[in-house]
Amino acid sequence: MTQGFIIHNRSMMRFIGLLGLFTLLVTLGSEAMGTGVISTSLVKTLGKTLCLCLIAIAMDVVWGYCGILSLGHFAFFGIGGYAIGMWLMYARTETIVTESLARQVIPPTPAEVTDAIGAQIFGVVGSSDFPVIWSFADSLILQLLMVVLVPGLLALVFGWLAFRSRVTGVYLSILTQAMTLALSLYLFQNDSGLRGNNGLSGLQNIPGFESTPQATISLVFFWGSALALGLGYMLFAFVVGGKMGSIVQGIRDNEARVRFLGYRVEGYKLFVFTLTAVVSGIAGALYYPQAGIINPAEIAPIASIYLAVWVAIGGRGRLYGAVIGAALVSLLSSWFTGGGAPDVNLGFYTVQWTDWWLVLLGVSFVCVTLFAPKGIGGLFDYLIRKPR
Amino acid sequence: MLRTLACLLIICAVAKGAAAQTLQPILQTHAAEVADPSRGSVSVVLDDLVASGLPQVPTFLERWSDKGVWQNTADGQFYYGRTDGDDLALTDIDTGTQTTVDRAGYTELRPNGGVRRVIGTALVQFQLSDPDLGRRQSAIDSIARRPDADQLAPLLASIDGEPDSLLRARKIQLANFLSASFAGDPADRIAAIDSLSRDTSIEARAVLNQILTTRDVVATDAPDGNIARILTVGTDITADQAYDRLVAADLAPAAIPSAAVRDALAANITDGRVGGIPTAQLNTEATRAQAYAALADRGLVPPRLTEEGRAAAIAAHVFAEVYTEDDPAITDAARAALSSVETRVAAASFADLTLDAMSLASIYFLAAIGLAITFGVMGVINMAHGEFIMMGAYTGYVVQQFVPDYTVSLILALPLAFAVTFAAGVAMERLVIRHLYHRPLETLLATFGISIALQQLAKNIFGTQARPLTSPSWLDGAWVMSDVIQISYIRIAIFVLALLFLGLILYILKRTRLGLEVRAVTQNPGMAASMGIDPDRINMLTFGLGSGIAGIAGVAIGLYAQVTSEMGANYIVQSFMTVVVGGVGNVWGTLAGASLIGSLQKGIEFLNPSNTLAAQTYMVLFIILFIQFRPKGIVAQKGRAAAD
Amino acid sequence: MKKTLRTTAVSVAALLSTASVAWAQDCADPIKVGVLHSLSGSMAISETTLKDVMLMLVEGQNAKGGLLGCELEAVVVDPASDWPLFAEKARELLTVNEVDVIFGNWTSVSRKSVLPVIEELNGLLFYPVQYEGEESSKNVFYTGAAPNQQAIPAVDYFLEELGVEKFALLGTDYVYPRTTNNILQAYLMDKGIAEEDIFVNYTPFGQSDWATIVGDVVALGEDGKQVGVISTINGDANIGFYKELAAADVSADDIPVVAFSVGEEELSGLDTSNLVGHLAAWNYFMSAETPENAEFIAAWHDFIGDEARVTNDPMEAHYIGFNMWVQAVEQAGTTDVDAVSEAMIGQTFPNLTGTMAEMLPNHHLTKPVLIGEIRADGQFDIISQTEPVPGDAWTDFLPESAVLISDWKELGCGMYNTETETCVQLTSNY
Known part of the structure; x- marks a missing residue:
């Protein structure tokens, strides 16, 4: 079965091969390997892009294959980031605090240590008490579990409620948008216990590896992201490839008919929704240590809309399409806003891309939806099939 | 009383010889304090000035308080001054001689708010019976700001001679407050306190609370x-x-x-x-x-x-x-009065909260009604709706750049905003949405693209700074029913505007040919087309109408809040929720949705006044739950149209 | 006078031969000045102006003959109001563009995002905005006000001059208002104001519905105490707030409002005729009457080509910071970060309000505190000006930070616990 799955899935094999090659090239060019063709900041950008590709394929499965336009998947991504961020902050601060308290004549009591960590972490937002949600922050294992469990449970409960009530189509989109809005509004509050608007910062400093240069850390995370993307791609290719994939796509095309055929539509939808949420959480947990900071603005509704746009541009209903869309748009975006693109002098007006990039992006969304509904991936199909 | 009499006597006594006396020397003895006064120490100067009894004193105090006194930096002399570009028109304080000088050698005296208040109190005795209404008014304001036992007698004395009936009522009210706190006879005080038990004004409560200080x-x-x-x-x-x-x-x-x-x-x-x-x-x-x-x-x-x-x-x-008050009879009376006041205040607060909720609901309604038409009637998700709101607001701003009169510009701006966004809406429908009618989720993406492009365009054109959209002066201020219940005129205007549009849309949909055709196309486009209705035209007009109303909403929102390129984004999610909670495809539904969300938000804010953000969070959570249990909204569509 | 003449001569020469200015031979590359301000997104409204100021200062310095005989080059990037992007762009500036110094950031969260990168790569950052304190980094110079240079003096003014007995602390819900209000609450309670006489409210960014909150504030006066509002409301939201204040006819004589985030730039977005008399506390106002300020405003108008543009406090902070950095580089003879940081401490430079700014060992400036009353034309009447106050990184009014001091010169530590006499940490708190 597995054997057949791999052989029959040529595009997946190609993708894995390309990803491996890409990883090798980046590794060889990185500063950690001494060549330095690719700067550490670019390695970080590429690593983050891989994580975005991972959540994009999750989005593709839930939308392109299952027909649920979720405008809330970045909420799961963010939760993953927060979960790992809590441990990173706690452990880093604990090291600093115990070191500083060790110089005290009287050894510190456990309460004093906790208080000092609290003051250190929450001092910047004007409080010093540990909220309940930080109870497990001292344990990497538990926090890693939370990366998977919290998005999974949230998606399960939310999805169960929504699918049970037969909320579909646009309503579901708006409902998921409301979910991510509620979460980001909640996190924006200082009282939420996750440092409000400031969020969790300094996440690129990995506790226990203080002396390791960022060049190495960024490369390791790049590898991690590439591995996660590869595994995620295989997992989703498996999910959408078999019989289950057919049912899921059937639900997308006509939910009522599939239900009449005796399938438990809600169960399948819930499974896909929850699974993609979990993968999004993992992507987030890999993304934010590379970004260095997570805060509520990251999970504002607009982020999730962008996610849908990436998938649409890349091409829905094909996993590699999502990867293309996410990578292309996010890299182009950082190239244009970074001042990488040269200004265009039209004589009467100079187009500065930092000002005009978003206009261009917006117009290209419109063009893609109008003229290339299958996205860039669709163009690929067109080119490949033409010789036949 | 005695002090005031003495003052009056002194003024009379020195009035004859006043011409010989000058104010400048007195000011010079306190030069440093006059130039840079402080609330705690200015009373020394004021006492001296008032004690001098010079007729120039009230004028000087008024001018000083209005930042109209200048000091020569070289010799320290004080003058009245008025700037005119780089020039300074000086008037001598005592002689009234006028000269024009370069302002460089002079500094303006700027007594701070606290000092101005003390000066105001010192001026009371001169202004209380002044022939000028404005002066008497400001004397009364000063007493209200710094009530003092000494002022009771002169205030009472001035009531009888007060020609202005409004001011007279105000003087009586104020005298009542003062006697509640300061009257000599406990019986007088209790009588005054009892009379306050019906007064919900903040001042009255302040008086009672002060008596009850513990x-x-x-x-x-x-x-x-x-x-x-x-x-x-x-x-x-x-x-x-x-x-x-x-x-x-x-x-x-x-x-x-x-x-x-x-x-x-x-x-x-x-x-x-x-x-x-x-x-x-x-x-x-x-x-x-x-x-x-x-x-x-x-x-x-x-x-x-x-x-x-x-x-x-x-x-x-x-x-x-x-x-702190030793007499139990007085504190008992005050407590009784206060508890009666508080019952009234609670009722009034509830009324005020209802007004606020209605105002917020009307804003949400205005922002969402255009969306309800396009989303509800046509099943099209227009993510650029917020940007149409923004376009309307910027249209208002641009009109104000050309038409300086705010009233005229507002009258021009409303139809113009409608026209601009109507055109934009029609253009968008023709160019984009028409091609996507069978793919509703994709209109979401396409219109989102338009939304970010429009937002950035607005930034490129108008810059990132917030732009002023100023309301005409007749919309300034608030409708004050009491200190507790009040609502600004702008909000009332928005409320009226929302009602107008509710009526207009209902009229169009229910009573006109266009409305009939719109409803027909909504229910069954194919059948409508075969009856001779052109669905393309109807869709175009409906979309234009929805967008046009968004433009008008933009002007209204810009008047009470800020005009920025991101203002639309702040309303879009809210508007979607309003439409969905209310129930799609129904104007009454949108009204119900807006009312529910508006009053809910105000209700939560009332329960947790220190954290508006939390109120918004809970509201969104409530909406999520609400949709779970009523997926079709408050006013659910029935029948075939509801099938999808 | 002589100096002015020479400057004019140099700038004329520079203008005449813009393309062919001959820089010294030992300067293969120009000295690079990174500018890290958002040019898009929600913070562009405030930060774009600061980018322009930096370009103006760099241009002015080049006209004066550059620095150490080298040309200065401004490297502008756009972090787009996206906080993680600030870290990414900072890393890019330091490693790819190899800038010698960065001027940038506005929000606290963007600073916290950049801090670990700057410290890791040993960069140099000048931060120009008033902030909440409770931080000190070896690599950052804070040219904006610490709470004791803005908030505390303003509250003192309220207590002493206006006789305010009851406070409403209104703020946008983020770290600067939260921390500032915490400090103020502790300070007010120290001054004998009861806890129930302090009303605190937080609103989200861009809040537009202010009717209820203004009503709540007015209702505070019901016990006969003088009410005052301390506003840390940020950005656009102020417009709705002030419009509602004006509509409710809350005059500055009845309930004065002092704002810490409202300057000339914010007021240019609204009609101020109904707000006359309300207050703002800053270290600089455009209306300051000094020759330096007149020159700065003229240069600004000249550079931006628009006489209507205003100047504000963070612009002055960049002006001081940039000029001090130039002096420090000249003194050190190199742009090396460690040498420049060392030379920075003790630098003095005249500020625009007639006194002298000095860089302290805790990387903060001495700044005079100015309190201004809003005028009908959108400017401020300066009604109170103190002597320069030394900035304090760790406030004395919160128990946890009262024991901490920052001293990069003698102690070499930004978070030194005076009680246990140990350095808590060498990196900053992020």
Whole structure:
């Protein structure tokens, strides 16, 4: 079965091969390997892009294959980031605090240590008490579990409620948008216990590896992201490839008919929704240590809309399409806003891309939806099939 | 009373010889204080000025307070001055001689708000019976801001001669406040207090609350004075607070915090041990307490307070609140009056909250109704709806750049905003949405693209700064029913506008040919087309109408809040929720949705006034739950149209 | 006078031969000045102006003959109001563009995002905005106000001059208002204001519905105490707030409002005729009457080509910071970060309000505190100006930070616990 799955899935094999090659090239060019063709900041950008590709394929499965336009998947991504961020902050601060308290004549009591960590972490937002949600922050294992469990449970409960009530189509989109809005509004509050608007910062400093240069850390995370993307791609290719994939796509095309055929539509939808949420959480947990900071603005509704746009541009209903869309748009975006693109002098007006990039992006969304509904991936199909 | 009489006498006495006397020398003796006055010390100058009895004094005080006095930096002389570009028109304080000089050598005196208030109080005696209404008004305002026992008599005296009926009523009210606090005879005071029991104004409550001011008292047995209440430890105050009060009153030793214990231990280390315990073991509270106790036994440190000791100390004392007013009859009357006022205030607050909720609902309604038409009637998700709101607001701003009169510009801006966004909506429908009618989720993406492009375009054109959209002066201010119930005219105007559009849309949909056709196309486009209706045209017009209303909403929102390129984004999610909660495809549904969300938000804000963000969070959570249980909204569509 | 003449001569020469200015031979590359301000997104409204100021200062310095004989080059990037992007762009500036110094950031969260990168790569950052304190980094110079240079003096003014007995602390819900209000609450309670006389409210960014909150504030006066509002409301939201204040006819004589985030730039977005008399506390106002300020405003108008543009406090902070950095580089003879940081401490430079700014060992400036009353034309009347106050990184009014001091010169530590006499940490708190 597995054997057949791999052989029959040529595009997946190609993708894995390309990803491996890409990883090798980046590794060889990185500063950690001494060549330095690719700067550490670019390695970080590429690593983050891989994580975005991972959540994009999750989005593709839930939308392109299952027909649920979720405008809330970045909420799961963010939760993953927060979960790992809590441990990173706690452990880093604990090291600093115990070191500083060790110089005290009287050894510190456990309460004093906790208080000092609290003051250190929450001092910047004007409080010093540990909220309940930080109870497990001292344990990497538990926090890693939370990366998977919290998005999974949230998606399960939310999805169960929504699918049970037969909320579909646009309503579901708006409902998921409301979910991510509620979460980001909640996190924006200082009282939420996750440092409000400031969020969790300094996440690129990995506790226990203080002396390791960022060049190495960024490369390791790049590898991690590439591995996660590869595994995620295989997992989703498996999910959408078999019989289950057919049912899921059937639900997308006509939910009522599939239900009449005796399938438990809600169960399948819930499974896909929850699974993609979990993968999004993992992507987030890999993304934010590379970004260095997570805060509520990251999970504002607009982020999730962008996610849908990436998938649409890349091409829905094909996993590699999502990867293309996410990578292309996010890299182009950082190239244009970074001042990488040269200004265009039209004589009467100079187009500065930092000002005009978003206009261009917006117009290209419109063009893609109008003229290339299958996205860039669709163009690929067109080119490949033409010789036949 | 006597003082005022004396003042008047002095003024009369010196009036004849006043021409010989000048103000400048008096000012010069206090030059530093006049140039840079402070609330705490300015009264010395004022006393001297008033005591001089010079006729120039009131004018000087007024000009001083209005930042109209300038000082020559070289010789320190004071003048009245008015700037005219780089020039300064000076008037001599005593002689009235006018000169024009370069402003460079002079500095403007700027007494701060606190000083101005003190000056205002000093001016009261001159202004209370002044022939000019504005002066009398400002005297009354000064009394209201700084009520003082001395002012009661002159105020009462001025009431009879007051020609202006409004001001007269105000003077009587103010005199009533003053006698409640300061009248000599308790019976007068009680009468005045009783008369306040119907007055919900903040000033009246302030008077009553001031009479009922209490101070905290700790004593070993029942305290003296007019006792407000005896506090029970545990219910009225916590044991910690009670003990803190004992400490503050020097009736008990201060508790020693754990940090102090640690420091005391650190200071008493001998041979690596404290009180016989090795320092390495002092990493728990228990061992530290033990070590500290050992030190305390040896008298090296003050003993730590035990729980029992603390409880005993608290139990041995009475904690009470005592009125600063000694006469129980007066405090009883004030308490009765206040409780009656408070019942009224609670009712009024509820009314005010309802007004606020209605106002918010009308704003949401205006922002969402255009969306309800396009989304509800046509099933099209227009993410650029918020940007149409923004376009409307910027249209208003641009009109104001060309038409300086705010009233005219507003009258022009409303139809123009409608026209601009109508055109934009029609263009968008023709160019984009028409091609996507069978793919509703994709219109979402395409219109989102338009939304970010429009937002950035607005930034490129108008810059990132917020732009002013100023309302005409007749919309300034608020409709004040009482100090509790008030609502700004702009909000009323928006409310009226929302009602107008509700009526207009209902009329169009229910009573016109267009409306009939719109409803027909909504229900069954194919059938409608075969009856001779052109669905393309209808869709275009519906979309234009929805967008046009968004433009008008933009002008309205810009008038009461800010015009920025991102203003639309702030309303889009809210608007979607309004439409969905209300029920798609129904104007009444949108109204219901807006009302529900508006009043809900205000209700939550009322329960948690210190955190508006939390109110919004809970509201969104509520909406999520609401949709779970009523997926089709409050006013659900029935029949075939609801199938999808 | 002589100096002015020479400057004019140099700038004329520079203008005449813009393309062919001959820089010294030992300067293969120009000295690079990174500018890290958002040019898009929600913060562009405030930060774009600061980018322009930096370009103006760099241009002015080049006209004066550059620095150490080298040309200065401004490297502008756009972090787009996206906080993680600030870290990414900072890393890019330091490693790819290899800038010698960065001027940038506005929000606290963007600073916290950049801090670990700057410290890791040993960069140099000048931060120009008033902030909440409770931080000190070896690599950052804070040219904006610490709470004791803005908030505390303003509250003192309220207490002493206006006799305010009851406070409403209104703020946008983020770290600066939260921390500032915490500090103020502790300070007010220290001054004998009861806890129930302090009303605190937090609103989200861009809040537009202010009717209820303004109503709540007015209702505070019901016990006859003088009410005052301390506003840390940020950005656009102020417009709705002030419009509602004006509509409710809350005059500055009845309930004065002092704002810490409202300057000339914010007021240019609304009609101020109904707000006359309300207050703002800053270290600089455009209306300051000094020759330096007149020159700065003229240069600004000249550079931006628009006489209507205003100047504000963070612009002055960049002006001081940039000029001090130039002096420090000249003194050190190199742009090396460690050498420049060392030379920075003790630098003095005249500020625009007639006194002298000095860089302290805790990387903060001495700044005079100015309190201004809003005028009908959108400017401020300066009604109170103190002597320069030394900035304090760790506030004395919160118990946890009262024991901390920052001293990079003697102690070499930004978070030194005076009680235990140890350095808590060498990196900053992020």
